[in-house]
Amino acid sequence: xxxxxxxxxxxxxxxxxxxxxxxxxxxxxxxxxxxxxxxxxxxxxxxxxxxxxxxxxxxxxxxxxxxxxxxxxxxxxxxxxxxxxxxxxxxxxxxxxxxxxxxxxxxxxxxxxxxxxxxxxxxxxxxxxxxxxxxxxxxxxxxxxxxxxxxxxxxxxxxxxxxxxxxxxxxxxxxxxxxxxxxxxxxxxxxxxxxxxxxxxxxxxxxxxxxxxxxxxxxxxxxxxxxxxxxxxxxxxxxxxxxxxxxxxxxxxxxxxxxxxxxxxxxxxxxxxxxxxxxxxxxxxxxxxxxxxxxxxxxxxxxxxxxxxxxxxxxxxxxxxxxxxxxxxxxxxxxxxxxxxxxxxxxxxxxxxxxxxxx
Amino acid sequence: xxxxxxxxxxxxxxxxxxxxxxxxxxxxxxxxxxxxxxxxxxxxxxxxxxxxxxxxxxxxxxxxxxxxxxxxxxxxxxxxxxxxxxxxxxxxxxxxxxxxxxxxxxxxxxxxxxxxxxxxxxxxxxxxxxxxxxxxxxxxxxxx
Numbered sequence: 001x002x003x004x005x006x007x008x009x010x011x012x013x014x015x016x017x018x019x020x021x022x023x024x025x026x027x028x029x030x031x032x033x034x035x036x037x038x039x040x041x042x043x044x045x046x047x048x049x050x051x052x053x054x055x056x057x058x059x060x061x062x063x064x065x066x067x068x069x070x071x072x073x074x075x076x077x078x079x080x081x082x083x084x085x086x087x088x089x090x091x092x093x094x095x096x097x098x099x100x101x102x103x104x105x106x107x108x109x110x111x112x113x114x115x116x117x118x119x120x121x122x123x124x125x126x127x128x129x130x131x132x133x134x135x136x137x138x139x140x141x142x143x144x145x146x147x148x149x150x151x152x153x154x155x156x157x158x159x160x161x162x163x164x165x166x167x168x169x170x171x172x173x174x175x176x177x178x179x180x181x182x183x184x185x186x187x188x189x190x191x192x193x194x195x196x197x198x199x200x201x202x203x204x205x206x207x208x209x210x211x212x213x214x215x216x217x218x219x220x221x222x223x224x225x226x227x228x229x230x231x232x233x234x235x236x237x238x239x240x241x242x243x244x245x246x247x248x249x250x251x252x253x254x255x256x257x258x259x260x261x262x263x264x265x266x267x268x269x270x271x272x273x274x275x276x277x278x279x280x281x282x283x284x285x286x287x288x289x290x291x292x293x294x295x296x297x298x299x300x301x302x303x304x305x306x307x308x309x310x311x312x313x314x315x316x317x318x319x320x321x322x323x324x325x326x327x328x329x330x331x332x333x334x335x336x337x338x339x340x341x342x343x344x345x346x347x348x349x350x351x352x353x354x355x356x357x358x359x
Numbered sequence: 360x361x362x363x364x365x366x367x368x369x370x371x372x373x374x375x376x377x378x379x380x381x382x383x384x385x386x387x388x389x390x391x392x393x394x395x396x397x398x399x400x401x402x403x404x405x406x407x408x409x410x411x412x413x414x415x416x417x418x419x420x421x422x423x424x425x426x427x428x429x430x431x432x433x434x435x436x437x438x439x440x441x442x443x444x445x446x447x448x449x450x451x452x453x454x455x456x457x458x459x460x461x462x463x464x465x466x467x468x469x470x471x472x473x474x475x476x477x478x479x480x481x482x483x484x485x486x487x488x489x490x491x492x493x494x495x496x497x498x499x500x501x502x503x
Binding site for chain 1: 362363364365367368370371372375381392393395396397416417418439440441442443446455
């Protein structure tokens with residue numbers, strides 16, 4: 001047996017902008033075990049629910065993460081609306097769906113850029129983020145913010161989109177779709193990219209289900225599970241099909257995310273075509289009393305929201321299970337047996353969001 | 360391997376060499392903000408009634424309202440531009456406008472004072488105001 005040594009990975013690492021720490025137990029260059037430790041960006045946001053009233057907390061919930069911010073606000077609002085027996089107007093549901101799908105595009109393009117950066121393909125990284133910038137401009141136009149949107153409220157949304165904005169989003173989506181083709185082709189067909197991703201970190205469907213993988217990580221292993229099928233917001237009116245792949249390796253995870261970007265384009269167009277006229281919010285009176293549980297499909301996977309209220313304006317408990325929390329156990333399984341040089345790439349393929357995980 | 364390509368990115372890379380930059384040449388060209396951009400909070404202090412709803416709705420606690428002095432104070436460093444105060448204001452005298460505030464090396468606050476109303480000015484020298492003053496002073500005496 002070769003001599004074992006422990007190499008610390010992170011919390012500051014050139015590949016990942018976020019602080020995750022792993023102790024890698026190595027035998028020569030092969031990882032035999034990875035021990036994670038998190039807690040470097042814990043901010044106690046769940047505890048804040050006891051100090052801020054339930055309407056103020058919308059703004060805090062969306063600051064859990066900079067990429068999934070819209071989804072966090074949406075999940076929290078839907079929980080409180082469920083407790084209070086309030087239903088957001090249909091137009092608000094459609095607007096939420098459009099923003100949610102735009103978030104998915106922006107998250108996946110960000111991930112593609114990070115992947116290209118990890119591969120050392122700087123030009124591809126720049127191209128991915130150039131396309132992402134167009135979606136951020138649309139967020140800026142419609143919500144007033146590029147990352148933090150502050151448009152969700154209990155009972156609907158705060159800002160409407162006029163027909164000009166909807167047309168502009170539609171045009172931008174067409175433009176990104178056209179420009180994404182050579183970028184996507186490079187990720188999926190280029191020999192150098194393929195040589196790094198093909199066959200790396202294979203996760204079987206049984207292991208993915210057994211270890212609780214979610215999102216693209218689960219679907220890349222061939223499990224057709226997508227929380228959008230539950231029909232929250234306006235997803236019930238749209239045709240959502242889970243995007244799956246069968247290989248379960250890093251290339252399959254990349255492929256699923258790229259195909260999900262195209263799916264999001266289709267859903268945005270469909271939502272714009274079907275969006276009804278009407279109010280964007282209903283008035284909410286009183287305080288919530290009861291508890292609710294909600295699951296939504298964030299770009300990185302299924303996120304679970306739990307709210308417990310006691311009849312006052314301060315909630316008893318807000319709990320959030322983020323997709324990265326679920327994807328860490330399968331990630332550790334993938335790391336076992338891989339080469340040290342592939343560790344960064346494998347961590348990246350789960351699309352980790354440490355900021356969400358630690359809240 | 361027939362599906363694999365050796366240079367699928369070549370066309371994009373060559374195009375990049377001869378295309379203009381995609382970024383804005385700031386600060387040589389001005390930054391353009393959309394109308395809805397949440398830059399900073401401004402107040403129309405003349406319309407403020409010092410109700411304090413904005414301060415109560417502010418998640419980071421960046422606002423302070425002094426009803427007696429007629430002041431509205433904002434800590435620019437604490438403000439997160441969420442717009443909660445703008446939605447809460449009953450007089451609609453608050454607004455979020457495009458453009459960022461200038462950066463600074465230390466925390467500071469900005470205070471706006473409501474100007475006295477023109478018709479309220481002659482009310483100050485009323486003789487009735489004089490006997491009203493000892494009343495608060497009398498209350499602590501009773502308490503003692």
